[in-house]
Amino acid sequence: MDLFKVATIEQVKDIINDNFQFKVQEETIAIEEALDRITSSEIFSQDSLPHFNRSTVDGYAVNSRDTYGASETIPSIMNLNGEILMGMEATQNLDFPGECTYVSTGAMLPDGADGVVMIEYTDLLDQNTVLVKTSVAPLENVVQIGDDVFEGELIINKGQKLNSYHLGLLSGVGIKEVKVYKKPMVGVISTGDEIVAHEKQPRKGEIRDVNSILLSSMVKENFCSVINYGVISDEFNLLRDKVENALKQCDLLLISGGTSVGKKDQTIKVINSIENSKFLIHGVALKPGKPTIIAKVNEKAVFGLPGHPLAAAVVFNRIVKDYIYKGFNYKENKYPLKGEFKINYHKAKGREEFLLVNINNVNGKLEIQPILTKSGIISSIAKAQGYVIIEMNKEGLKEGEIIEVYTL
Structure with a gap:
């Protein structure tokens, strides 16, 4: 392996696809527990929705042909045969011409009805007689069986992240449980002699651990469970023991820090020392x-991952997340906004x-302002509203250029 013989993002993805078959197991869970889980199979409706013909208004259920020609001056005179309120089963029938039933x-x-006249266009003449002052078309103010969902219809695809609306639909068609992908277990190790636990007061020359919390949170945001192994010093045997233990417990492992070639960078040495290990990439463009x-x-x-928190977060977003999503057959739909870039910004090719960036709405137009920060500054990612991906062969962005920006 050539150190820092960098690979492009597309090359990285190809190498990952060629070397890993990351398959996530599935499980069946109650829909009450399924929010933000990923479906592992297609879901078909068990029932029609609605499963009976129903009214969309308060009024009178009629056979539409009995209302043809009805108007304010020449109303249709209808015989009222009862009422059906929401939650009641209809027992009435419109067996005879000129019959109607009150419905909420x-x-x-009722059987025989194909339309509903809104109550505003009727007068109740007496307990048994209704004057209908407008005509209705067939199926007017009516929702038919299966207008929303038919029994047996595909309602949710495989690889779908379930949101609250999906769960509402599932409950509406009587589905109590769903098959979803299990949450893979991801291990997170933060390395460095200068790193101390975030709850401790660092001495001069030390810094609090950011990456353990940052990466663990990002793992949880992306459908996985996490074991946070905390901070391990740059001591070969300690780190090797922790890595070997983590690989027994986890489906994949994230190690932040120690990925360069300095004297105290142990990550490469530790991985090399473990049996059945193979380096695929060291250096990304x-x-x-x-x-x-x-x-x-x-x-x-x-x-x-690099030790700098911003760099670690970027690598997770651009590479690790893609690897995790392939195990779920999940494709994230991120739709960019378009806005005007506000300064000339130079970057090196390659x-x-x-x-x-920050995103400002000025008189209905989006203005994109880059957040210029030094390496290692961690507050920038917390303050940012979005990001721009500048392609490797571009030399930067020009002031006034209309660009695509993704929200964080």
């Missing part, structure tokens, strides 16, 4: 995020750049 919004229609490692250890993926 959502109520079941990505700013920030160049010193990224991808290795295969006992058929499991190990991602070595690597893709992930540029944090």
